[in-house]
Amino acid sequence: MSDLDSSSSSAYPKYLEHLSGDGKAIGVLTSGGDAQGMNAAVRAVVRMGIYTGAKVYFIYEGYQGLVDGGSNIVEAKWDCVSSILQVGGTIIGSARCKAFRSREGRLKAACNLARLGITNLCVIGGDGSLTGANLFRKEWSGLLEELARNGDIDNDTVQKYSYLNVVGMVGSIDNDFCGTDMTIGTDSALHRIIEVVDAIMTTAQSHQRTFVLEVMGRHCGYLALVSALTCGADWVFLPESPPEEDWEENMCLKLSENRARKKRLNIIIVSEGAIDMQNKPITSEKIKELVVKNLGFDTRVTILGHVQRGGTPSAFDRILASRMGVEAVIALLEATPETPACVVSLRGNQAVRLPLMECVQMTQDVQKAMDERRFKEAVKLRGRRFEGNLNTYKRLAIKLPDEKIVKSNCNVAVINVGAPAAGMNAAVRSAVRVGIADGHKMFAIYDGFEGFANGQIKEIGWADVGGWTGQGGSILGTKRTLPGKYLEKIAEQMHSHSINALLIIGGFETCDRIKQSASGTKRRVFIIETMGGYCGYLANMGALAAGADAAYIFEEPFDIGDLQSNVVHLTEKMKTSIQRGLVLRNESCSVNYTTDFIYQLYSEEGKGVFDCRKNVLGHMQQGGAPSPFDRNFGTKISAKAMEWISAKLKGSQGTGKKFVSDDSICVLGICKRDLLFQPVAELKKVTDFEHRIPKEQWWLKLRPIMKILAKYEASYDMSDSGKLESLQHHEEL
Numbered sequence: 001m002s003d004l005d006s007s008s009s010s011a012y013p014k015y016l017e018h019l020s021g022d023g024k025a026i027g028v029l030t031s032g033g034d035a036q037g038m039n040a041a042v043r044a045v046v047r048m049g050i051y052t053g054a055k056v057y058f059i060y061e062g063y064q065g066l067v068d069g070g071s072n073i074v075e076a077k078w079d080c081v082s083s084i085l086q087v088g089g090t091i092i093g094s095a096r097c098k099a100f101r102s103r104e105g106r107l108k109a110a111c112n113l114a115r116l117g118i119t120n121l122c123v124i125g126g127d128g129s130l131t132g133a134n135l136f137r138k139e140w141s142g143l144l145e146e147l148a149r150n151g152d153i154d155n156d157t158v159q160k161y162s163y164l165n166v167v168g169m170v171g172s173i174d175n176d177f178c179g180t181d182m183t184i185g186t187d188s189a190l191h192r193i194i195e196v197v198d199a200i201m202t203t204a205q206s207h208q209r210t211f212v213l214e215v216m217g218r219h220c221g222y223l224a225l226v227s228a229l230t231c232g233a234d235w236v237f238l239p240e241s242p243p244e245e246d247w248e249e250n251m252c253l254k255l256s257e258n259r260a261r262k263k264r265l266n267i268i269i270v271s272e273g274a275i276d277m278q279n280k281p282i283t284s285e286k287i288k289e290l291v292v293k294n295l296g297f298d299t300r301v302t303i304l305g306h307v308q309r310g311g312t313p314s315a316f317d318r319i320l321a322s323r324m325g326v327e328a329v330i331a332l333l334e335a336t337p338e339t340p341a342c343v344v345s346l347r348g349n350q351a352v353r354l355p356l357m358e359c360v361q362m363t364q365d366v367q368k369a370m371d372e373r374r375f376k377e378a379v380k381l382r383g384r385r386f387e388g389n390l391n392t393y394k395r396l397a398i399k400l401p402d403e404k405i406v407k408s409n410c411n412v413a414v415i416n417v418g419a420p421a422a423g424m425n426a427a428v429r430s431a432v433r434v435g436i437a438d439g440h441k442m443f444a445i446y447d448g449f450e451g452f453a454n455g456q457i458k459e460i461g462w463a464d465v466g467g468w469t470g471q472g473g474s475i476l477g478t479k480r481t482l483p484g485k486y487l488e489k490i491a492e493q494m495h496s497h498s499i500n501a502l503l504i505i506g507g508f509e510t511c512d513r514i515k516q517s518a519s520g521t522k523r524r525v526f527i528i529e530t531m532g533g534y535c536g537y538l539a540n541m542g543a544l545a546a547g548a549d550a551a552y553i554f555e556e557p558f559d560i561g562d563l564q565s566n567v568v569h570l571t572e573k574m575k576t577s578i579q580r581g582l583v584l585r586n587e588s589c590s591v592n593y594t595t596d597f598i599y600q601l602y603s604e605e606g607k608g609v610f611d612c613r614k615n616v617l618g619h620m621q622q623g624g625a626p627s628p629f630d631r632n633f634g635t636k637i638s639a640k641a642m643e644w645i646s647a648k649l650k651g652s653q654g655t656g657k658k659f660v661s662d663d664s665i666c667v668l669g670i671c672k673r674d675l676l677f678q679p680v681a682e683l684k685k686v687t688d689f690e691h692r693i694p695k696e697q698w699w700l701k702l703r704p705i706m707k708i709l710a711k712y713e714a715s716y717d718m719s720d721s722g723k724l725e726s727l728q729h730h731e732e733l
Contacts, residue, residue: 019333021054025118026332027073029059029066030090031097031125031132034309035171035185037317038090038124043081043547044325045122047709050078052333057118061093062125063100063132069112078711079576085547086312088188090171094125103143106136110143111152113164120165120332122325124184127177127363130168134341134356140164165335167328168343168356169321173309176220178366179359180345181385184324187316189216189223189308190230190628196304197231198470198625201265210255210266210291210299214284216308217271219367222386223308224271229393230631232429232469233267234258236397237274237282239370240378241390245277252294254398259297261463266297279373315545316629319702320346322544326705326716327351342724348673349698353724389632392639396433399462408439410500410649412642414460415445415452416478417506423630424474427505427638429465434642436462440649443497448479448506453486455493469635472625478506501645505638523574525549525581525602527614529595532586534691537699539586544706548582549573551706552598554589555697563598567605569712574610581610588691637675641668644677672698 065072099105221238536553543551
């Protein structure tokens with residue numbers, strides 16, 4: 001790998017000539033409310049732009065800086081965005097700008113951009129910011145002509161910079177933009193909320209209290225809904241789905257029933273924009289007064305406010321923003337005068353481009369539907385993920401009376417296998433409650449397949465899994481023991497307990513957490529060993545999230561030449577203003593190039609320039625409370641699995657022999673954009689059983705992004721890029 005010379009605009013790699021940014025200029029700005037992860041997006045735009053040979057300009061203070069020009073528009077260099085991945089907010093600032101709303105203000109902005117030759121604009125903000133950018137794009141040619149008539153620019157400038165390209169990325173903690181699964185900042189905001197909820201739960205349990213927690217979301221209830229889902233809240237209030245007319249009585253009844261079942265705490269989550277069926281506000285204070293008056297419970301209100309915007313961005317937001325920033329630059333350089341403004345969105349695990357104004361229009365349609373009290377339509381317009389979250393919450397939070405549940409006469413068991421992983425308990429809770437709601441008798445199997453063989457099986461009820469969502473590890477217990485030598489005993493146990501279906505939660509190796517920080521240290525390189533067996537996912541994604549210089553993984557063989565090249569790269573880097581290095585190594589990436597070997601090599605070769613430290617993260621990666629993503633994902637995927645099991649059991653009812661087909665044993669997981677059930681028989685073809693990994697890893701396509709942003713040359717696979725999709729098709733997938 002050779003170092004990329006960022007000082008020369010003609011230094012883009014030859015294999016990206018069809019995507020050359022040579023002679024082009026990109027402006028990047030952040031607008032509207034700040035969101036964690038904006039800096040990661042800015043960093044990705046700057047470095048990908050420079051990588052392709054383009055000039056990239058910071059536009060400080062959002063649209064205000066665009067209008068004021070001068071020192072507010074500054075060329076960005078590679079080193080300008082070092083060490084900002086972990087910084088919250090936005091280093092280039094954001095400000096409200098009345099001037100840009102007028103044509104006169106946009107005329108000044110166009111003049112400032114045209115004089116610098118900036119005809120590509122990357123806007124990171126909400127729907128208002130993106131709408132303003134699209135209007136600016138539409139007016140661009142007319143603005144330049146007016147500037148030429150006024151003598152502010154010459155006619156050659158009008159001809160040379162005749163059209164403006166605009167690409168948007170949505171930075172909003174509310175996740176209030178239609179067309180994307182997640183907006184930049186949402187996951188980090190959820191982390192702040194869940195941290196508060198987890199802390200509140202301990203004091204609430206100690207004093208038998210009811211807590212009313214108000215979260216942000218003036219027009220969108222996503223934060224409230226997912227927070228409620230991931231902490232098992234007793235009640236949630238959303239703008240899109242107001243409670244029924246008699247909600248006061250029903251809520252108090254549920255709270256009193258919980259207290260009667262010895263539940264020591266109640267959590268009620270309220271979106272700041274919560275309303276009733278008449279569009280009247282439901283405030284946190286009103287809810288507190290209701291609970292105190294009707295039930296006499298000790299009730300406290302906590303309003304999170306701007307703490308939800310604060311703190312460092314989560315790993316998810318850093319990776320999301322980095323991927324979006326790279327995709328935004330590609331979209332800008334591929335754009336033509338006929339290309340409409342687009343927004344980079346996330347669908348499943350893929351970055352896609354959607355028409356900006358279609359997304360804005362649908363976002364505005366949601367608000368219109370709420371204003372007109374068409375709440376069911378508002379929920380649908382929010383998208384399948386929002387609707388799915390709402391339906392899952394309702395199924396898990398509200399237990400139907402026993403007489404209303406149609407019994408299936410089926411017994412379903414749940415088991416945890418393999419290494420413990422954060423989110424397992426949320427998945428078990430979800431499975432148990434959905435199973436009971438579907439009329440099944442649910443059984444818990446303790447201590448994996450070994451416990452299964454030994455008969456450690458117990459019926460488990462609705463209340464038994466209360467409070468499980470936020471707990472780490474595996475309450476059921478789990479072991480890595482494979483079932484092979486226990487098959488006969490397991491069959492006997494299944495027969496004696498009349499188990500009709502088995503839900504297995506686990507995998508080859510499951511671990512989703514990596515926490516490390518090496519910022520703030522002068523001239524030091526950290527060598528970090530991550531878990532994952534032969535799967536390099538943690539090392540690769542951790543490297544992308546932390547801005548690492550290298551990540552050694554099993555899936556991409558490396559030799560001593562690569563190691564030496566990396567050392568040279570770091571040595572050169574340390575001679576600049578960047579004085580921190582980070583190298584990640586997957587634990588089984590190489591038999592010979594061990595963590596100690598790499599540490600010693602870097603230490604020896606870096607003498608006099610930098611010193612080294614090493615850290616083996618080990619099982620701390622499996623510990624701690626599950627993240628909001630893990631809680632939500634575990635809950636939803638388990639609920640979907642139980643729905644599938646219920647459908648299979650219903651289809652097999654009747655007399656006579658039943659023959660098991662291949663599709664009765666499936667694995668559920670994300671495949672590109674959707675959750676899919678894949679028969680185990682089919683998975684055999686695509687699985688490397690020796691190393692317990694898939695033969696093809698989807699995330700390897702993200703590996704070049706990590707290398708590019710770390711200033712290495714890398715061949716970037718754009719097979720999934722370059723397609724502008726319709727929003728309608730996007731929502732139907």
